[in-house]
Amino acid sequence: MTAAHFSQSYREARQRFLAAAGARRAAIESHAHPLKGAEGEEIATDTALVSTADAPNLLIVSSGTHGPEGFSGSACQLALLHDPLLQRATDSGIAVLLIHAVNPYGFSHLKRTNEDNIDLNRNFRDFSQPYPANPVYEEIHDLLMPTAWPPSEANEEELAAAMARLAGRRDPGVSSGQAVHPDGLFYSGTAPAWSNKIIRAILRKHGTWRRHIAWIDVHTGLGPYGHGEKIFGRHSPETLARARAWWGRDLIVSSMAESVSPRTLGHITGFAPEECPGVAITPTTLEYGTLPGPAVRRALRGEAWLAGHPDAPDALRAEIRRAVRDAFYVDADDWKGMILGQFRAYALQTINGLAAEPK
Numbered sequence: 001m002t003a004a005h006f007s008q009s010y011r012e013a014r015q016r017f018l019a020a021a022g023a024r025r026a027a028i029e030s031h032a033h034p035l036k037g038a039e040g041e042e043i044a045t046d047t048a049l050v051s052t053a054d055a056p057n058l059l060i061v062s063s064g065t066h067g068p069e070g071f072s073g074s075a076c077q078l079a080l081l082h083d084p085l086l087q088r089a090t091d092s093g094i095a096v097l098l099i100h101a102v103n104p105y106g107f108s109h110l111k112r113t114n115e116d117n118i119d120l121n122r123n124f125r126d127f128s129q130p131y132p133a134n135p136v137y138e139e140i141h142d143l144l145m146p147t148a149w150p151p152s153e154a155n156e157e158e159l160a161a162a163m164a165r166l167a168g169r170r171d172p173g174v175s176s177g178q179a180v181h182p183d184g185l186f187y188s189g190t191a192p193a194w195s196n197k198i199i200r201a202i203l204r205k206h207g208t209w210r211r212h213i214a215w216i217d218v219h220t221g222l223g224p225y226g227h228g229e230k231i232f233g234r235h236s237p238e239t240l241a242r243a244r245a246w247w248g249r250d251l252i253v254s255s256m257a258e259s260v261s262p263r264t265l266g267h268i269t270g271f272a273p274e275e276c277p278g279v280a281i282t283p284t285t286l287e288y289g290t291l292p293g294p295a296v297r298r299a300l301r302g303e304a305w306l307a308g309h310p311d312a313p314d315a316l317r318a319e320i321r322r323a324v325r326d327a328f329y330v331d332a333d334d335w336k337g338m339i340l341g342q343f344r345a346y347a348l349q350t351i352n353g354l355a356a357e358p359k
């Protein structure tokens with residue numbers, strides 16, 4: 001358990017992940033992204049599978065669905081690759097699949113969205129159906145998207161007042177997702193993104209023939225400093241009962257008012273039953289708090305403003321990217337220790353849960 005598992009750039013995180021997976025004799029696959037990273041480096045979604053040949057159960061840990069949130073997910077994956085827990089999993093008939101950098105473009109370039117300003121956690125959806133209207137986001141879009149950066153004091157005040165007025169709106173809420181403003185926040189896209197296609201292919205390859213799949217998708221940016229909220233989406237009562245038996249009563253169902261996250265549509269783990277029919281699936285999001293909400297929101301607004309202003313001066317660009325990084329990755333040892341400690345407990349509970357499922 002060491003803060004040293006955290007990297008300072010996507011490039012470093014990827015190199016360390018591949019090296020550790022290689023040392024652990026994992027089966028590695030790389031899905032190269034068509035674009036380059038912030039340092040001109042190749043970027044990719046990499047997977048490492050640690051398994052015996054015919055493990056009936058699968059534990060997936062994914063990182064970087066929201067770009068720089070991947071600093072934490074990647075550290076959790078690196079810690080697991082060095083953990084004897086991995087051996088316990090394989091001894092119990094559990095294959096472990098680590099998906100590194102679901103959104104490698106955002107991870108490297110320090111943006112929560114992908115190369116097309118898509119929020120990937122709103123993109124895994126049925127595109128033959130219209131995305132539901134989000135009148136709450138509509139109310140606030142113009143305020144969220146300032147005409148200049150940094151935004152004026154008047155804009156900040158108006159936005160704070162509007163956010164206070166809309167607080168508690170959850171179904172939908174401001175961040176539930178929207179398909180109307182490609183330049184806005186929480187944009188779902190109008191077709192499956194590159195990452196969507198890659199993740200689906202990975203799941204088809206590794207998941208369809210398993211008996212049971214557990215999936216932990218690691219996020220940051222919501223909730224109290226360093227606190228890991230165990231979030232569970234909308235599933236059958238049987239699946240919820242199983243999840244509570246594995247993870248305890250502090251599992252938070254995202255449709256309930258106490259969750260840090262509002263109802264969202266198009267979540268990354270939500271499509272798993274579609275790709276793996278007949279497999280029991282227990283998915284969860286592990287969401288760690290970083291900075292107070294207004295600081296995170298300001299970073300996201302900067303990111304959106306920058307996407308619409310590619311001619312922004314280099315110094316301003318660097319400042320905005322740095323704010324996004326700081327909003328999703330607290331570069332402090334106490335915070336890192338909290339991330340890894342809670343992740344290990346969660347991974348251990350998940351492995352115990354999967355191992356105890358009926359064969």
Ligand SMILES: [Zn+2]
Pocket residue numbers: 065066069219220221
């Ligand atoms: Zn996230």
